Amino acid sequence: MNGFESLRSGVEAIISHGLRSILTILGILIGVAAVILTVGLGEGAQANVNSAIASLGTNLLIVTPGSATTGGLKGGLGSATTLTIQDATTLANHAVAPDVAAVAPTVQKSEALTAGSNNWVAPVVGTTPSYEQIRNRSVASGSFFSQADLTEHANVAVLGPIVAASLFPSGGAVGQNINIGLRSFQVIGVMNSVGSTTAAANEDDQVLVPLDVAQSELFGRTQGNSISAIYIEATTKSTLGAAYQEINTTLLNLHGITTPSAADYTITAQSSLLSTASTVSKTLTVLLGGVAAISLLVGGIGVMNIMLVSVTERIREIGLRKALGATPGLIRRQFLIEALILGLAGGLGGVGLGLLGVVVLPHLIPNTVVVSPSAIVAAVLVSGAIGVVFGVYPASRAAHLAPIDALRSE
Amino acid sequence: MLERDRHNFSPEALRSDIGDLGDESAISTIAQLTGTGDDTVIELDQVTKTYRSGDLNVEALQGISLKIERGYFVAVMGPSGSGKSTLMHILGCLDTPTSGTHLLDGADVSGLSEIELAQVRNKKIGFVFQAFNLLSTLSAWRNVELPLIYAGIARNERKERAFEALGAVGLLTRSEHKPGQLSGGQQQRVAVARAIVTNPAIILADEPTGNLDSRAATDVLGLFDELHQKGRTVILITHEQDVANVARRIVHIRDGKIQSVDERSQ
Secondary structure, X not given: OXXXXXXXXXXXXXXXXXXHHHHHHHHHHHHHHHHHHHHHHHHHHHHHHHHXXXXXXXXXXXXXXXXXXXXXXXXXXXXXXXXXHHHHHHHHOOOOOOOEEEEEEEEEEEEEEEEOOEEEEEEEEEEOOHHHHHOOOOEEEEOOOOHHHHHOOOOEEEEOHHHHHHHOOOOOOOOOEEEEOOEEEEEEXXXXXXXXXXXXXOOOOOEEEEHHHHHHHHOHHHHOOEOOEEEEEEOOOOOHHHHHHHHHHHHHHHOOOOOHHHOOEEEEEHHHHHHHHHHHHHHHHHHHHHHHHHXXXXXXXXXXXXXHHHHHHOHHHHHHHHHOOOOHHHHHHHHHHHHHHHHXXXXXXXXXXXXXXXXXXXXXXXXXXXXXXXXXXXXXXXXXXXXXXHHHHHHHHHHOOOHHHHHHOO | OOOOOOOOOOHHHHHHHHOOHHHHHHHHHHXXXXXXXXXXXXXXXXXXXXXXXXXXXXXXXXXXXXEEEOOOEEEEEOOOOOOHHHHHHHHOOOOOOOEEEEEEOOEEOOOOOHHHHHHHHHHHEEEEXXXXXXXXXXXXXXXXXXXXXXXXXXXXXXXXXXXXXXHHOXXXXXXXXXXXXXXXXXXXXXXXXXXXXXXXXXXXXXXOOOOOOHHHHHHHHHHHHHHHXXXXXXXXXXXXXXXXXXXXXXXXXXXOEEEEEEEOOO
């Protein structure tokens, strides 16, 4: 009896018990579909988080002032005024920090904004033109300010979309004048929306002005030479670590600090946020996948159950086949092949249902579902393996039935 | 035509069956080596079978010695509990004796492994059961070809031989019917076709008429007689005298022993 005969016999046995076979297959099928969908949902969530964080700029390092200690009391992070324009200029020097691609120092303060009869309060950020590139931003209309605007102390402003909508409800902000505090600025551009990227601040609700103007005309008297943050872009994602080291060493030197732990500033990498987020979503995927795997296991036990019923029910057939010359090995193979077919049929059906779910689900829930080829291959292989593993015991029982007892059974 | 048998117990006949075993076993060994048997197809020598049933040892067979020649039609008769089923299992290589030797077609099969026994059953024995034991999902000819599948014979030849066997039992026109579409008598004919398709050394029929009405029973017994006329060795296990009367020799079993052997003239 060759493999083909065993296969044919297995298929015939499965077809002859149609309903029971379908119910058995259903157990595996649902398990596999669940694995594909949960892994797909998990990976979809991960992809969403990754792209959201990537939109902030993955090569990004942010230097913020450390805490100021006054009279033994430590203030909050960013309370110190330890970062200066000189720090930013030095870091921008390619000889000092070769892995730094661009530097954008920022100063920031909330100001009252007016345009005609409309008014609004929003953070005003003074920065350099490289901010647009480093923060991965773009203008929706008009243009960002240039290096010339910076050096010429031009009174120009670029509005975030929320500010633009608040001050100019009927549109057409570009070219108009607004007052920031008591100073008049010309609006030269409106930014594209980035959505709410951090819990702390909605970056659509801010006004960008040239750094020098901000310092000399807006907040010069209160902040002097100090800046709120330095945004730094590393040359590539892989040189992020090197850039971090260079920035750290340079700033320690500039600030005359000998012990690194006493640094009066903090360097935050966007990528650390990324890895935290992906750890979270991976945990989620593992959790959901685990639940799905358990349902697959239950499906496997269903296969074993049905195969045991099948062995009991077909005890006379087994006895007859043995009387006609089937060896224990052949009987075992026949039942194993049946279990394998049940498992694989469930696996393939589950992939079909899973793929259908991948197409249908995004229409029902806001989540993205990613088809994971590795999950599909793994689910099919596992379902086949489940068929075999859970088929071994029933098949051995069938193989070792004594032909006489099997024939006698009524 | 089947006259009622009057237990013609003949010690001489019995002795001649089990008499000169020393010489016979020598011949059997040679036959085993050469593969060409003499005229003896089955030879049991002091075969016993003991079952353990709880704390009791049940001696189902207590030293059976029996010789069946090729081409003979033998009936094994006895009431239930006589050990005839156990004897049938041993003759059919479905079970091995506790002690004693069992030569089938010149080869000793008493100590074979499960796998070897399966091969012996496949090649040497054709079974016919009381309950037909056809697979209900397969058509008549596919039931008949089953033993050929286990013999490893190619599909084309299997089909050819299955149809040939169905022709021999007169059911060629029903070859595509499933067992459920056939009468009891026809089903048993399909089973007989399955038994002869491998061209076995013996055909072993266990109460083949037990599930049949008298007409179908006569019909099937006629078929066995026909096979015997064509030179096949048929062993019939039954508890019915009428059935046993078809055979040329009747072996009576009681309490695990051979009680008498009737040689019948045709």
